[in-house]
Amino acid sequence: MAVYTQVSAEALGDFLTRFDVGELVSFKGIAEGVENSNYLVETTRDRFILTLYEKRVAAADLPFFMALLDHLAERGQPVPPAIADREGREIHELCGRPACLIRFLPGVSLSEPTAEQARAAGTAMGKMHAALTDFDLARENTMGVEHWQPLFDKCGKSLNEISQGLYDDLGFQLDEVLSAWPAETQMPRSVIHADLFPDNVLMLGDDVTGLIDFYFACTDFRAYDIAVMHSAWSFDNEGRRFDREIGNALLDGYQKIVPFEAAERAALVDLARGACIRFLLSRAWDWLNTPADAMVTRKDPMAYWRRLETYDAMDGLFA
Template sequence: MAVYTTVSDEALEAFLDKYDLGEARSFKGIAEGVENSNYYLETDRGRFILTLFERRADPADLPYFIQLKQHLDTKGFPCPAPVAARDGAALQTLEGKPALIVTFLDGLSPKRPTAPQCRSLGEGLARMHLALSDFPLTRANALGPSSWPRLWKGRSETAEELQSGLADLINEDLTAIANARPQSRTMPRGTIHADLFPDNAFFLHDTFTGAIDFYFACTDALAYDIAICLNAWAFEDGAEYNYSKGAALIAGYESVRPLEAVERESLALLCRGAALRFFMTRLVDWTETPADALVRPKNPLEYAAKLAFHRKAQNAADYGA
């Protein structure tokens, strides 16, 4: 989450007139994240999150995201439920941008996840995959391997400025992933979150209570979602891998949905690909985030360090499975 578009008092009042949510009592920007403009909204009817979709959001994809969350809500999986306006449509327009109000989800995002939280997160991720197993819509992964050469083009010098020798290593990663892509197509596929970082997951103490920010959700290998989570949850500061956290996350997932042999064998490759994806988008944000945005771009070198670990890994056992 972040804030790129400022909403005036007049625009907010006119926007809320479309809903049966009463008058605004509190309205403030949320600075975390990097993608869309997000605001905390409290009215005399409750608490909500208002999102304005920004640069990476394709308007054609928005009905997919809305229906996905509606599907999860009907399945009883905890996530923000879209709120329809009086005209029956959840998707509206605010300050010239597509906009959506969703219900507020209780819980706290962990700053330093514990092993028990990692296990509960793994369980929640598997429950989400099962809840979406009959979701009828599909969406290609817009930030999958086919997009990485485009994101990388013209940025090798920036990478080299960040760390000497990094450009050659990234080129090696791109080649390795491209050569292994046919293997990934044999794994179980379905709808994945694709961005389940700690700030997108809520907990009460050590228990997972829900997920937010589904705007990278897509159809891909289910184990790729695990790989994204291992990158986001199981590394300490300085990008040292915590085997206890990784093992707990995988064990939690398998307590709900056991991994197939091909998923275990491919986990190192998937983790390397996931780290490469976030390195690429962080590298783009490092140079293109507007100077007046409330959010600060995250350092790509965090994922360069994680890539160094993944290059040496062979299979799921190297991640604590």
């Protein structure tokens, strides 16, 4: 959420000459996305996002992400593909970092989406999944179910520094979720976004204008994607207040495009519990490894513990 690599106007002006995009008119470092450096770039022709990939995105994964965005954009999905230079290359280097020039999309990320907006976002995810049935590449979910126990063990008893008893409580939940987790063949797998929080959906009014920040995209259960989304959208930030109307609108919007199979529908609560464990653990790890006085805002891991408790008390996601 900051600009880590400073790009000079002169270096950017040179960089843009590789592309057929006009000349530099303005650029501003923007506070957005996962830990990359992003600039909003305006040329005499159009606007773009320039992304320099910092340590959290592996350069080796970029071809996968770019192929994914191209595939979706070619099928009319509202995703921001990278711009190819005159030689057809999308992945470049600038200031010692892998860099892409990406189409700018209009729209704003909502802080308090309504049920109608959640319905539209669910539908947008459904259309994205439908457009991916013929996408052939795969990428491991490096934050997927196999990684939760090892990350839990790495955090260890320090979890109790976040909240007294969290180590035991989360350990118990983790055991339950792992034993309930579907087998690979039990339901459809697909490339998924895996992080479609309201931050990553651009909207104008009730219309979705952009799905962004695909840098956690990976291969996993298709229904896990909507479970992640449900856990992110249907609660307030602190995870205290569950809004069933929002949650139902998301699921309804989604299943209009991709009807749930029986196994998916039956597993939704466990997938949502898994999503809570995934975000709780990554936030806990960051929390335990970020100094309290650092300028980076640490996200509260317990906001996902509260969600987990809510799901634990539910029979199913649909009321």
